[in-house]
Amino acid sequence: xxxxxxxxxxxxxxxxxxxxxxxxxxxxxxxxxxxxxxxxxxxxxxxxxxxxxxxxxxxxxxxxxxxxxxxxxxxxxxxxxxxxxxxxxxxxxxxxxxxxxxxxxxxxxxxxxxxxxx
Amino acid sequence: xxxxxxxxxxxxxxxxxxxxxxxxxxxxxxxxxxxxxxxxxxxxxxxxxxxxxxxxxxxxxxxxxxxxxxxxxxxxxxxxxxxxxxxxxxxxxxxxxxxxxxxxxxxxxxxxxxxx
Numbered sequence: 001x002x003x004x005x006x007x008x009x010x011x012x013x014x015x016x017x018x019x020x021x022x023x024x025x026x027x028x029x030x031x032x033x034x035x036x037x038x039x040x041x042x043x044x045x046x047x048x049x050x051x052x053x054x055x056x057x058x059x060x061x062x063x064x065x066x067x068x069x070x071x072x073x074x075x076x077x078x079x080x081x082x083x084x085x086x087x088x089x090x091x092x093x094x095x096x097x098x099x100x101x102x103x104x105x106x107x108x109x110x111x112x113x114x115x116x117x118x
Numbered sequence: 119x120x121x122x123x124x125x126x127x128x129x130x131x132x133x134x135x136x137x138x139x140x141x142x143x144x145x146x147x148x149x150x151x152x153x154x155x156x157x158x159x160x161x162x163x164x165x166x167x168x169x170x171x172x173x174x175x176x177x178x179x180x181x182x183x184x185x186x187x188x189x190x191x192x193x194x195x196x197x198x199x200x201x202x203x204x205x206x207x208x209x210x211x212x213x214x215x216x217x218x219x220x221x222x223x224x225x226x227x228x229x230x231x232x233x234x
Contacts, residue, residue: 033221035224040127040226041226042122042124042209042224042225042226042227043209043222043224044224045221045222045223048221058221088161090163092163105151105168105213106165106168107165107222109155109162109163109164110162111160111161111162112161112162
């Protein structure tokens with residue numbers, strides 16, 4: 001089974017702190033994603049990475065950065081946490097796949113990190 | 119830009135009954151993929167079912183089936199013989215070519231409560 005793990009289930013930080021959220025997958029997936037989940041808004045893509053050291057902005061990248069130094073690990077960084085970044089953060093991974101949709105297109109999610117910024 | 123709309127914020131169903139969750143989407147693409155994901159209270163999101171837009175046949179996975187209406191841009195999820203373990207948040211999601219990155223666009227979600 002694919003396993004995606006996140007470093008913390010719950011995190012409390014203060015405004016202005018630098019925050020690191022870590023995600024690790026064990027299936028050699030090329031693609032990794034960071035989403036934030038807010039009530040009434042669903043999941044919104046922050047950043048994704050399709051290879052080591054490669055990244056692309058998602059729909060809401062402002063205030064966030066990412067790092068992917070190893071294939072299995074994708075980090076989300078809040079350079080200076082603000083209260084409006086209080087949210088649930090979900091990491092996901094998938095194979096790149098080729099051709100038509102196959103089982104390799106499925107995104108596998110981690111358990112999420114509930115971040116509270118005070 | 120693609121958008122996904124789930125018009126039912128919350129729904130409830132009696133155990134063993136059937137329930138349908140609605141999803142509509144907006145796209146100008148002709149080839150794309152649609153998904154339903156389930157997020158139980160424990161928070162681990164899992165794939166329930168998926169549909170390729172080029173296939174006319176509706177996807178089915180055990181008690182879960184979809185009603186895909188491409189012209190109407192509608193993708194509803196039907197859960198038959200509802201079980202207590204089906205209680206979860208359900209998200210409809212859209213993925214478009216090019217497939218690099220497999221980016222998904224999610225709806226706002228529907229909370230489903232199965233009552234005994």
